[in-house]
Amino acid sequence: MSVFVLAEVAGGVLALDATAKAVTAAAKLGDVTALVCGPVAAGEEAAKIAGISKVLVCEDAAVADGLAENVAKLIIENASGATHIVAPASTSGKNVLPRVAALLDVMVLTDVIEIVNAETFKRPIYAGNAIQTVASSDSVKVLTVRTAAFEAANAGAAAPVVSVSLSEASALSTHIEHKTLESDRPELTSAKIVVCGGRGVGSENGFALISGLADKLGAAVGASRAAVDLGYAANDLQVGQTGKVVAPDLYIAVGISGAIQHLAGMKDSKVIVAINKDEDAPIFQVADYSLVADLFEALPELTGKL
Amino acid sequence: MKILVPIKRVIDYNVKVRVKSDGTGVDLANVKMSMNPFDENSVEEAIRLKEAGIATEVLVVSIGEKKAVETLRTALAMGADRGILVETEHGVDIEPLAVAKILSKIVAEEAPELLILGKQAIDNDLNATGQMLAALLDWGQATFASGLKIEDGKAIVTREVDSGLQTIAVSLPAIVTTDLRLNEPRYASLPNIMKAKKKPLVEKTATDYGVDTTPRLKVLTTEEPASRTASIRLGSVDELVEKLKETGIV
Numbered sequence: 357m358s359v360f361v362l363a364e365v366a367g368g369v370l371a372l373d374a375t376a377k378a379v380t381a382a383a384k385l386g387d388v389t390a391l392v393c394g395p396v397a398a399g400e401e402a403a404k405i406a407g408i409s410k411v412l413v414c415e416d417a418a419v420a421d422g423l424a425e426n427v428a429k430l431i432i433e434n435a436s437g438a439t440h441i442v443a444p445a446s447t448s449g450k451n452v453l454p455r456v457a458a459l460l461d462v463m464v465l466t467d468v469i470e471i472v473n474a475e476t477f478k479r480p481i482y483a484g485n486a487i488q489t490v491a492s493s494d495s496v497k498v499l500t501v502r503t504a505a506f507e508a509a510n511a512g513a514a515a516p517v518v519s520v521s522l523s524e525a526s527a528l529s530t531h532i533e534h535k536t537l538e539s540d541r542p543e544l545t546s547a548k549i550v551v552c553g554g555r556g557v558g559s560e561n562g563f564a565l566i567s568g569l570a571d572k573l574g575a576a577v578g579a580s581r582a583a584v585d586l587g588y589a590a591n592d593l594q595v596g597q598t599g600k601v602v603a604p605d606l607y608i609a610v611g612i613s614g615a616i617q618h619l620a621g622m623k624d625s626k627v628i629v630a631i632n633k634d635e636d637a638p639i640f641q642v643a644d645y646s647l648v649a650d651l652f653e654a655l656p657e658l659t660g661k662l
Numbered sequence: 663m664k665i666l667v668p669i670k671r672v673i674d675y676n677v678k679v680r681v682k683s684d685g686t687g688v689d690l691a692n693v694k695m696s697m698n699p700f701d702e703n704s705v706e707e708a709i710r711l712k713e714a715g716i717a718t719e720v721l722v723v724s725i726g727e728k729k730a731v732e733t734l735r736t737a738l739a740m741g742a743d744r745g746i747l748v749e750t751e752h753g754v755d756i757e758p759l760a761v762a763k764i765l766s767k768i769v770a771e772e773a774p775e776l777l778i779l780g781k782q783a784i785d786n787d788l789n790a791t792g793q794m795l796a797a798l799l800d801w802g803q804a805t806f807a808s809g810l811k812i813e814d815g816k817a818i819v820t821r822e823v824d825s826g827l828q829t830i831a832v833s834l835p836a837i838v839t840t841d842l843r844l845n846e847p848r849y850a851s852l853p854n855i856m857k858a859k860k861k862p863l864v865e866k867t868a869t870d871y872g873v874d875t876t877p878r879l880k881v882l883t884t885e886e887p888a889s890r891t892a893s894i895r896l897g898s899v900d901e902l903v904e905k906l907k908e909t910g911i912v
């Protein structure tokens with residue numbers, strides 16, 4: 357069987373962790389060819405992921421910004437013969453793969469957390485309240501995989517890198533701009549430790565307590581939807597059903613009540629610590645260690661003592 | 663400009679979902695059903711475009727069992743003009759590919775210039791229909807919108823992406839899928855709920871559109887997720903520091 361993987365590229369740089377995790381899932385299904393929409397250097401980096409036997413690199417400007425019309429077309433042009441088409445369940449994978457699936461007249465399986473066999477997959481539904489096992493009867497299986505559910509593939513011998521280009525770029529959509537907040541902190545979905553703040557933090561300034569603890573621990577910063585909606589944190593820090601799904605070694609939830617939509621994004625973390633002043637907060641039901649305390653007292657003390 | 667907004671009737675987001683013990687699915691008997699939250703954002707955005715004089719008509723469509731009429735009426739009460747129910751068998755969830763095929767037929771009949779869908783339905787969490795429909799129609803797509811403007815025959819859309827915010831321009835006709843921060847959906851007022859009862863709503867079936875809705879995916883089992891071990895309550899920050907050190911992670 358031959359598996360086609362769309363590598364994750366952000367700002368012209370390979371997102372190694374997300375790609376290597378998708379490759380782990382894909383390699384269970386067969387021989388992996390990866391497509392990198394970005395510079396040759398990104399392709400060469402992907403080529404070193406164990407399990408990839410060939411890398412296709414497309415340097416065309418038309419696919420550099422992830423526009424779905426062009427990336428989907430490029431995949432269709434290069435994935436003929438593939439039994440499976442796989443991408444990380446990132447915003448780019450989720451944007452492109454359903455489009456690819458419809459062009460092939462097949463269904464798409466999104467957010468897959470386990471590959472049972474070549475036809476059968478597990479995925480969460482209802483914000484993770486249930487796990488469904490589904491078998492696909494389609495000729496080509498198109499799936500996005502939840503990176504938090506797979507270990508990253510190791511480095512291996514470099515696979516050959518071949519250049520490809522898009523037959524004809526679509527003019528349906530154009531990229532205008534990209535706003536990214538630069539940060540020295542680890543990336544949320546690949547961090548070993550995540551410190552996450554919620555509405556309880558009270559203000560953008562209060563959120564500095566969260567970043568302070570994160571910096572002390574070398575952790576990534578996350579936020580609940582309420583904290584993002586209120587402007588305490590950037591949208592790309594949101595953890596949950598509508599945000600990112602993380603499963604770090606340690607997740608510290610501060611001033612977060614633990615709504616099911618938030619739990620959907622973090623309850624598979626290895627160790628969960630919750631700090632909340634309400635002893636009945638639902639977050640305590642998934643926490644390994646619960647501290648009922650006022651965060652404005654507990655956080656400075658914790659940061660000081662670590 | 664006519665805007666078409668597909669809306670799905672789903673379990674209310676506040677309901678604690680229970681998995682049936684025989685593994686055949688989740689228990690939907692007697693649970694509160696509502697409009698998919700993202701679809702409320704879509705309806706709101708369409709109505710705002712109409713209020714701004716940009717849209718001329720807002721058409722809402724739902725594919726589902728008879729009771730989805732209630733969801734359509736909610737959208738009409740918010741301010742949509744007209745509804746179409748595509749009735750399907752009770753208890754059968756139509757997959758995004760088939761939903762997209764039905765919608766593509768409605769698009770052919772109605773010729774809207776803009777479709778606003780939710781980014782995902784909170785029951786199946788698939789996040790697929792808008793992208794699939796865009797492919798079937800060969801239209802441009804702008805998913806996960808937190809900002810939308812119509813300018814010179816284009817939709818200028820700010821998208822919430824993993825690395826921040828991306829703004830793109832998509833030529834109309836186009837597909838937009840909404841994220842929760844796009845707007846704050848309004849509540850329908852009582853007089854508007856009354857008025858909505860008189861707004862036109864037609865009922866169709868999938869066969870009227872000649873679409874085969876046979877599922878491509880077979881659900882083998884539906885299970886509870888693994889549960890976590892009981893929590894340990896700590897009495898002080900010192901205890902927490904000690905426990906964290908024991909884990910060896912910090």
Ligand SMILES: Cc1cc2nc3c(=O)[nH]c(=O)nc-3n(C[C@H](O)[C@H](O)[C@H](O)COP(=O)(O)OP(=O)(O)OC[C@H]3O[C@@H](n4cnc5c(N)ncnc54)[C@H](O)[C@@H]3O)c2cc1C
Pocket residue numbers: 553554555556557579580581582583594595596597598599600610611612613614615616617618621631632633634637649650651652675699700784
């Ligand atoms: C379709 C849909 C999708 C959603 N997706 C997401 C998602 O992806 N991610 C997400 O997070 N949410 C999501 N939500 C929202 C979710 O339902 C909750 O509203 C949200 O998670 C609440 O955020 P919070 O816990 O920060 O705020 P709240 O629920 O308001 O909780 C604040 C907590 O802080 C505690 N607190 C207050 N002051 C202090 C103090 N001084 N010290 C200690 N504790 C204090 C309070 O006791 C309370 O428990 C979604 C909702 C919907 C409908």
Ligand SMILES: Nc1ncnc2c1ncn2[C@@H]1O[C@H](COP(=O)(O)O)[C@@H](O)[C@H]1O
Pocket residue numbers: 667668669670671698700701723724725726756758761778779780781782783784786787788789790791792
């Ligand atoms: N049965 C349906 N009827 C109407 N709209 C639907 C239906 N299913 C999905 N949609 C639309 O597609 C969006 C995404 O759903 P999904 O792809 O199932 O996650 C929803 O927010 C709706 O706008």
